[in-house]
Amino acid sequence: MSEFLTIMLSTFDATIRVSTPLILCAMAGLFSERSGIVDIGLEGKMLAGAFAAAAVASVTGSAWLGLLGAIGVAISMSLLHGFACITHKGNQVVSGLAINILASGLTVTLGIAWFHQGGQTPLLSGDARFLSIDLPGALAVENVPVLGAIYSQLISGHNALVYLAFITVPVTWWVVYQTRFGLRLRAVGENPQAVDTAGISVFWLRYRAVICAGLLCGIAGAYLSTAQNASFIREMSAGKGYIALAALIFGKWRPKTALLACLLFGFLEALTVRLEGVPLPLIGEVPAQLMQALPYILTVILLAGFIGKATAPKAIGIPYSKER
Amino acid sequence: MQPPAIDLRKINKSFGPVQANKNVNLKVAKGSIHGIIGENGAGKSTLMSILYGFYEADSGEILVNGKLSSIRSSKDAIYAGIGMVHQHFMLIENFSVLENVMLGAELSSSLKESKISAREELQRLSNEFGLAVDPDAITGDLAVGLQQRVEILKALYRGAEILILDEPTGVLTPQEVRQLFEILNALRKRGVSVMLITHKLQEILAITDEVTVMRGGTMVATRETATTTKEELAELMVGRKVLLEVDKTPAKPGKVLLEAKNLTIKDSSGVTRLDNVSLKVHAGEILGIAGVSGNGQTELLDVLSGIVAVQQGSVVLGGCAIDKDNVLNAKDFRHLSLGHVAEDRHKQGMVTDFSARETAIMGFQDEPEFNGRIFMNNKAVTEHCVKLMAEFDVRPGNPHLKSANFSGGNQQKLCIAREMERKPKVLLVGQPTRGVDIGAIEFIHQQVVSLRDAGSAVLVVSVELEEVMSLCDRIIVMFEGRIVGEMAAADADAQKLGLLMGNAGSESDTSAQEITAS
Numbered sequence: 001m002s003e004f005l006t007i008m009l010s011t012f013d014a015t016i017r018v019s020t021p022l023i024l025c026a027m028a029g030l031f032s033e034r035s036g037i038v039d040i041g042l043e044g045k046m047l048a049g050a051f052a053a054a055a056v057a058s059v060t061g062s063a064w065l066g067l068l069g070a071i072g073v074a075i076s077m078s079l080l081h082g083f084a085c086i087t088h089k090g091n092q093v094v095s096g097l098a099i100n101i102l103a104s105g106l107t108v109t110l111g112i113a114w115f116h117q118g119g120q121t122p123l124l125s126g127d128a129r130f131l132s133i134d135l136p137g138a139l140a141v142e143n144v145p146v147l148g149a150i151y152s153q154l155i156s157g158h159n160a161l162v163y164l165a166f167i168t169v170p171v172t173w174w175v176v177y178q179t180r181f182g183l184r185l186r187a188v189g190e191n192p193q194a195v196d197t198a199g200i201s202v203f204w205l206r207y208r209a210v211i212c213a214g215l216l217c218g219i220a221g222a223y224l225s226t227a228q229n230a231s232f233i234r235e236m237s238a239g240k241g242y243i244a245l246a247a248l249i250f251g252k253w254r255p256k257t258a259l260l261a262c263l264l265f266g267f268l269e270a271l272t273v274r275l276e277g278v279p280l281p282l283i284g285e286v287p288a289q290l291m292q293a294l295p296y297i298l299t300v301i302l303l304a305g306f307i308g309k310a311t312a313p314k315a316i317g318i319p320y321s322k323e324r
Numbered sequence: 325m326q327p328p329a330i331d332l333r334k335i336n337k338s339f340g341p342v343q344a345n346k347n348v349n350l351k352v353a354k355g356s357i358h359g360i361i362g363e364n365g366a367g368k369s370t371l372m373s374i375l376y377g378f379y380e381a382d383s384g385e386i387l388v389n390g391k392l393s394s395i396r397s398s399k400d401a402i403y404a405g406i407g408m409v410h411q412h413f414m415l416i417e418n419f420s421v422l423e424n425v426m427l428g429a430e431l432s433s434s435l436k437e438s439k440i441s442a443r444e445e446l447q448r449l450s451n452e453f454g455l456a457v458d459p460d461a462i463t464g465d466l467a468v469g470l471q472q473r474v475e476i477l478k479a480l481y482r483g484a485e486i487l488i489l490d491e492p493t494g495v496l497t498p499q500e501v502r503q504l505f506e507i508l509n510a511l512r513k514r515g516v517s518v519m520l521i522t523h524k525l526q527e528i529l530a531i532t533d534e535v536t537v538m539r540g541g542t543m544v545a546t547r548e549t550a551t552t553t554k555e556e557l558a559e560l561m562v563g564r565k566v567l568l569e570v571d572k573t574p575a576k577p578g579k580v581l582l583e584a585k586n587l588t589i590k591d592s593s594g595v596t597r598l599d600n601v602s603l604k605v606h607a608g609e610i611l612g613i614a615g616v617s618g619n620g621q622t623e624l625l626d627v628l629s630g631i632v633a634v635q636q637g638s639v640v641l642g643g644c645a646i647d648k649d650n651v652l653n654a655k656d657f658r659h660l661s662l663g664h665v666a667e668d669r670h671k672q673g674m675v676t677d678f679s680a681r682e683t684a685i686m687g688f689q690d691e692p693e694f695n696g697r698i699f700m701n702n703k704a705v706t707e708h709c710v711k712l713m714a715e716f717d718v719r720p721g722n723p724h725l726k727s728a729n730f731s732g733g734n735q736q737k738l739c740i741a742r743e744m745e746r747k748p749k750v751l752l753v754g755q756p757t758r759g760v761d762i763g764a765i766e767f768i769h770q771q772v773v774s775l776r777d778a779g780s781a782v783l784v785v786s787v788e789l790e791e792v793m794s795l796c797d798r799i800i801v802m803f804e805g806r807i808v809g810e811m812a813a814a815d816a817d818a819q820k821l822g823l824l825m826g827n828a829g830s831e832s833d834t835s836a837q838e839i840t841a842s
Contacts, residue, residue, distance in 0.1 A: 180430040180438060187416045187427050194414035197376070198428030198478075199399035314417075322378060 005146065009153045011270050016158065017228060019266030020165045021046065021220040021237075025244030026251070026258045027172045028216035032078075034176065034253060035209030036189040036315040040096030041081055042217055043241025044103030049074040049221020051107035054121040054232035055114065057128040063226050066128070067161075071218030077103065078214030079207070086206045089319035100241075108234045121225070121232040130159040130227035161223040168216065173255040185209055189313030192320040202320050217241075239296075246299050253313065268295040327390025329354040329486050329517035330375070330406075335384035337370055344370040345381070346541045352486070352534075354389075357508060357518040359528040359549070362538035363561055363761040364732050368521050371538070372488050376408045377401040388486070402429075407479025408488040413471050414478075417464030421474050422446060424463050425481050442481070449480050453510050469500035476507065480516075487511065488519045493527060497616050498789065498822030505531050523762075525554045525568075526790070537561055562763045572773045575797035578607035581781035582628070582662075582750045586637035589623045589805075597623040599805040600637070605750065605781040610772065612796030612813065613785040614821050620805035621785045622667055625754050628783070629664040630657035631672075641750060658687060663743035665736075667754025667785065673739045676728035680718075681709035683727045683735075684742050716741035717767060733764030740768060744775055751775055754785045756795075769795055789818050803827045 025042045032039035049070035057066030077099055084095040108119040115121050138156035141148035176182040184205055188195045192202045220240075225232040243265055251258030272291040279285045330352040337345040345367045352358040362368045373379045375386065377398045386393050388404045395401050401408075415424050422439060425446055430438035443459055450456050455473050457466075463474060472492060479487055489508075493501045508518055508531060520532060528535050529549060537544045537560040544560050558566045582605040589598035598620045605611045613621050626632040628639060630646075630653050638647035642660035646652050654664070666672035674683040685694055685705055694705050709723035716737045718730070727735060736757070743751065753772060757765040772795065776782050786792050792799055792813075799816050801809040801824035809824040 178435050180433045180435060183423060183427060183430065183435055187419065190416045190418065191414065194416055194424075195428065197378075197398050197408065197410065197414045199397065199402045199482075200428045311418075 005149060007274070009149060011267075011274050013154055013157075014270035014273065015263060015267040016154070016162060018269045019262050020162045020228075021223050021240050022244045022247055022262040022266055023165045023259060024168060024216050024220035024223065025241050026248045026262050027168050027255065028213040028220070029245055029248045030172060030176070030253060030255060030258060031185070031209045031216070032213040033248065033316055034189045034313055035185050035206045036192060036313055036318065036320070037081070037085060037206055037210055038092040038096060038317045039081075039210075039213055040093055040245065041077065041099035041241075042213075042244055043237050043239065044096075044100035045074040045077045045214060045217035046221045046224065046241050047100075047107055047235070047237040048077055048103040049218040050225040050236055051103075051111065051121070051221070051232045052218075053222035054124065054225035055110075057124055057226050058115075058122045058231075061126070061128050063124075063128055063130050063222075066226050067219065067222040070222040071215055074218030074221060075211055075214035078210040078217070082207050082210045085319060086203055086210070089321055092317055092319075104235060107232070111232065111234070119234040124226060124230045128226065129230055130161050130223075132157045132159050133163075159223075159227045161219060161227045164219060165223070168219075169255050169259045176255065181208070186313075189315055192315050196320075196322070206320075243295070243299065246303055249312075250302055252311070265295055265299065268298055326354055327387070328352055329356075329389060330519070331387035331390070332371070332375070333385040333387070335371065335374060335386075336382045337374060337379060338382055344541050345374070348384070348538075348541075348543050350536060350543065350546075352517055352519060354517055355512055355515045356533040357512055357520060357531055359532035359535040360519060360521045360538060361523060361525070361528055361535060361557060361561060363523065363763070364759060365761075366538040366561070367541040368538050369490065370541075372408070372490060372519070372521060375401065376406060376488060402482045402484070405483060405485040406488065407476075407482060407484025407486070409472065409475040409479065409490065409492060411491040411494065413475055415463050415471060415474060417462075419463055420460050421457050421463055421466070421477075422459040424474055425459075425478050427478075429482050445481060446477065449477055453480065453507065453514070455480075455507060467500075468495045469497070469503060472496070472500075472504065473507070485515070486517045486519070488521070490521045491523070492520070493522065493524065494787075495617065497826045498818055499826050501527075525557050528557065529554060539563060558762060562761070564763075566762055567766055570769045570773060570794045573777070575609040575776065577609040577797075578779065580604045581607050581641075582783065583640040584624075584628065584637070585640065587624070587627055587634065587639070588636040589627055589632060590635060591623075597805050598627065601802075601805070601807055602637075603800060603807065605783050607749075607779050607781050608776055609798060610776050610782040610784055610796045612792040612799045613783065613802055614789060614792045614799055614825060615787070615802035616825050617787045619802045619825075621754070621802055623805070624802070625664070625667060625752055625785055629662065629752055630654040654687070655690075661746070661749040663746070663748035663751040665740050665743050665751070665753040665756065667758075669735055669739050674727050674735065676726070678727055679724050680713070680727055680730065680738060681706050681723035683738055684709040684712050684723070686742065688742070712738065712741040712745060715745075716771070731761070732759035733761045736760050736768065737764060740771060744771060747775070747778065747780070749780055751780055751782045752785075753782065755788075756784060756786060757788065757791060765791075789821055792816075793818075793821070801825055 025046055029039045029042050052073035053066035053070035056069035057063050081095050081099055084090040085092045111119040111121060135156035138152040142152040176185060184195060184200055188202055188205050196202050224236055247261035247265055248258050251261040272294050276288050276291055277285065328351040332348060332350040335345050335348040348371055360368050374381045377395045377400050380396055386395055393404045395404060422442055426438055426442040431441050432438050446459050455477055457470055457473050463471060492504060496504060511518060522528060532549045534546060535549050536546045537557060539561060554568065558568055584601055584603050587598055587601045588596065591597050601624060615621055627634060633651045634647050638645050641662060644660055670676055674686060685708065694701055706723050713721045718734050718737045756768055756772065760768065772782055784796055793816050796813050799811055799813055800807050801821060803825060808827060
């Protein structure tokens with residue numbers, strides 16, 4: 001029994017680690033998309049953020065400065081997205097893709113130029129990384145059966161950004177549903193003309209939304225390169241931005257359900273790692289490649305079949321212009 | 325003397341080469357209802373957009389209550405005490421009424437606090453002006469009349485003392501129109517100035533104190549409503565004498581050319597849109613379908629024209645029974661001599677990016693006369709369009725101009741020309757004059773009547789009661805996909821039809837309905 005518990009705990013523990021960037025990106029996308037701006041560029045912003053975090057941290061030796069750098073770079077890319085598709089009414093998907101391509105190319109090019117390690121950044125250690133934090137009392141309760149183990153192994157022992165990601169969800173909910181900004185944000189994604197005629201600037205509102213998205217993508221990026229790993233590796237975002245977007249849609253653009261979707265996707269990934277090479281009853285050993293593809297296959301199936309009636313913000317993807 | 329609530333002086337506004345407003349002067353007295361009428365493109369909407377801060381005027385002054393105001397955005401307009409109820413409501417459908425009302429005017433950054441104060445204020449306004457709405461209802465679930473009420477409350481909540489209503493009655497039943505007018509009267513009594521933009525003459529006469537007519541971007545005249553007539557206003561709008569009643573002889577119905585038998589249509593989500601509808605259209609008569617839009621008329625036209633396949637029941641056209649075992653498409657229907665002028669010409673009648681000559685053959689593009697062995701016969705296509713344009717007086721008569729660049733009336737004339745050219749035995753016309761100028765309305769009605777007189781069967785769907793009553797020979801009223809009434813046009817009046825449209829007596833108070841009766 002205790003062996004089973006250990007396996008479960010370590011799988012859930014891995015789920016939390018894998019889910020963290022998904023959650024941050026999904027909340028980022030929620031701000032952007034609820035305001036009516038399609039955010040396919042989550043991936044690129046996270047990747048650029050990851051590079052910035054690792055680069056700054058390796059130069060300054062401070063993970064927190066790295067985090068600030070990541071946020072700064074991701075917000076800049078958000079503003080670029082905003083400039084293209086809010087100010088100039090460009091196509092939001094094209095702009096988002098451009099940001100992804102830009103981030104993928106620029107991080108490697110700058111990485112080679114600055115660090116001469118084939119696009120990687122130098123390995124980070126000590127204060128240049130976000131290290132795990134033992135929550136108070138974790139050691140003391142370690143030997144309490146079940147609950148103690150859950151607290152000390154599952155809840156305690158993560159780095160600061162993991163906790164931040166999980167705090168982001170109720171904060172996002174509060175901002176979107178309990179504040180004036182949130183009311184206007186939801187309104188502008190549904191009917192920007194109504195917002196405009198109510199005397200609120202649609203442009204400024206949407207810019208604020210994409211800035212929020214940039215902020216969260218930056219944190220997600222910093223997590224990848226300075227918390228989960230110890231350096232930037234090219235293409236390290238590896239499609240997580242897209243998975244987060246899928247989770248956001250699967251979660252019907254709501255914080256709580258998007259969180260659950262992120263955890264589901266994270267759990268699937270953690271599970272595949274655990275089950276790799278383990279023979280399953282009836283099926284036998286499943287090829288590693290298939291296991292790795294499983295979360296993506298499930299994503300497609302879930303999105304295609306089981307999403308139910310997901311009503312997207314009505315004005316999503318449509319640039320706002322006054323002319324009627 | 326009290327300064328006027330609104331005083332516009334020499335307003336000019338151009339969009340590229342088009343001058344939408346030329347030296348417009350307008351005074352609206354405080355606490356009055358001022359009507360502004362004009363055809364499409366006369367510049368009414370532009371003028372109101374300038375007043376509400378959507379556009380900035382190129383030159384001119386706006387005085388609000390005698391004070392020079394610079395209005396550059398809706399925010400400035402709201403600040404100056406101007407509120408606007410748009411033709412297409414500016415509401416967030418999945419928000420509650422309360423949220424919609426307070427959006428943009430929240431008292432605090434916390435929604436909870438804002439809602440508490442907004443609820444009190446909304447209650448006060450509802451009581452003062454007799455505008456009862458449930459603040460917690462989801463706006464999208466409300467009837468159109470109630471949504472409009474929310475729009476009015478929104479303006480009042482922002483402290484509007486001047487209220488602009490843009491074509492407010494287009495989507496309302498006669499009963500809802502009556503309620504709206506009661507509200508406007510209440511507003512006037514409490515000193516609110518109302519500007520009512522409309523193209524419906526009888527509404528102007530029923531409710532306004534003064535009326536201003538616009539034509540071609542200029543103010544043509546301002547009249548005291550009590551001293552003017554419908555005929556005078558129509559003439560001022562168009563610039564020439566207009567026949568308001570359709571000039572036609574009594575119908576001589578012949579044999580049945582189109583018959584629907586027990587048609588039932590369910591949409592993709594399983595909702596019944598058409599419920600056991602049976603009707604007959606005879607040669608030499610115009611059958612009108614009246615009803616508030618969205619009560620099955622669109623589905624009826626779709627199934628009668630072959631756009632939507634018959635699911636239950638059958639359609640008999642040209643001696644051919646079409647049912648779910650014998651499905652024909654829209655092209656086959658055309659070959660059975662059916663013409664169809666679509667309700668929404670931008671969605672179904674034409675491709676706005678196509679040139680007029682392409683629009684003029686849509687649906688007939690496979691006919692041999694337009695096609696060579698491999699390529700289309702461009703010359704024939706162009707000539708065909710030129711011919712239609714001449715016959716139906718489409719202006720400008722340029723077959724290469726993009727369809728979108730014609731006015732609504734000319735687009736409609738082109739669509740009708742295309743459908744009537746082959747002298748169809750059966751013609752379906754959806755909203756014959758939606759977005760069409762008075763001058764063109766007269767022409768379109770004449771064409772439809774002449775087709776009837778030539779022995780065709782015509783079915784007209786219109787939400788304009790007046791049009792149905794004056795153009796048609798027989799009227800059927802639809803409600804929630806069912807036929808709820810039928811009468812000869814000669815026996816119909818707005819009151820009878822209105823009651824049927826709102827489903828028989830759900831509104832039992834009929835005394836005040838003469839407002840819409842002409």
